[in-house]
Amino acid sequence: MLDAYRTDKQAKEFIAYIAGVYHDNLQELLNSCDYFCAYCDGSTDGTNSEKELVMVHVLVDYYPKIKFLKLVEPPNTKAAGIFQAIGSAFRDFGFTNMEYTKKMIGFGSDGANKMLGERQGVIKLLKEEGQAPWVLSVWCLAHRIELAVKDYFKDTYMDQVTDVYNLVYYFYKGSAKRNREVE
Numbered sequence: 001m002l003d004a005y006r007t008d009k010q011a012k013e014f015i016a017y018i019a020g021v022y023h024d025n026l027q028e029l030l031n032s033c034d035y036f037c038a039y040c041d042g043s044t045d046g047t048n049s050e051k052e053l054v055m056v057h058v059l060v061d062y063y064p065k066i067k068f069l070k071l072v073e074p075p076n077t078k079a080a081g082i083f084q085a086i087g088s089a090f091r092d093f094g095f096t097n098m099e100y101t102k103k104m105i106g107f108g109s110d111g112a113n114k115m116l117g118e119r120q121g122v123i124k125l126l127k128e129e130g131q132a133p134w135v136l137s138v139w140c141l142a143h144r145i146e147l148a149v150k151d152y153f154k155d156t157y158m159d160q161v162t163d164v165y166n167l168v169y170y171f172y173k174g175s176a177k178r179n180r181e182v183e
Contacts, residue, residue, distance in 0.1 A: 026056075026067055027093045030103075033058050037106035039066070040086060040115065040122070041140070042077070050077050054089040057106070069093065079114045083125040101130035108138040111147070 030036065037057040044050055054069040070092060074085035090100035107123055109115040115122050116137045123137040153159075 023093070026069070029058060029060065029067070030056065030093055030095075030100075033103065035103050035105045037108060037138075038069075038086065038100075038104055039108040039140070040082065041109060042074075042082070050074055052082055052085045052089075054086055057108075077114070079117070079120055079122045079125060082114065083122050083129070086122070098130045098132075101126060101132040101135070104130075104132060104135055106136045106138055108140055110143040111139045 039055040039057065040052055042050055042052050050073065052072050052074055054072060055066055056069050057064060057066050059065070070089035072085040072089050074081035087098070087100070104126070107126055109122070113121060116139060118124055123135065126135050127133045
């Protein structure tokens with residue numbers, strides 16, 4: 001009887017049920033909470049396609065919890081495209097138009113101008129187009145520490161170490177034999 005559950009089709013079905021329960025619970029949590037914060041970070045995948053990870057920070061029984069909301073592909077990598085992608089992620093959880101901005105009190109991301117720029121960033125769009133002038137912008141501490149460490153080691157021996165790591169990476173990445181073996 002257990003062998004029936006060990007197929008790739010059954011695993012896919014189990015994952016779909018688990019994801020459905022997670023989605024429903026998070027939707028209920030977001031609709032019942034008074035407020036939340038949103039976090040957003042971008043990345044480029046192997047196909048050079050931009051993805052934005054959207055997370056929410058919400059209180060659950062007076063304890064702060066960070067929940068994965070959605071991984072979305074923005075229409076473009078400008079602030080307007082990322083803003084649209086964030087709206088799309090919240091629409092999938094039952095929020096219509098800019099309804100989610102009524103509960104949003106904070107927005108966190110890396111310190112890039114397209115995210116936290118007061119003149120053309122996502123935060124400006126949230127405040128103006130989302131009609132939420134109260135939203136506070138927060139520069140992610142992990143990103144700030146990364147920049148501080150990079151600045152600290154600038155023009156030191158670490159530049160050579162980084163160069164060697166990059167050379168090794170691109171040597172293996174560009175190897176035709178290596179790429180054939182992976183496929």
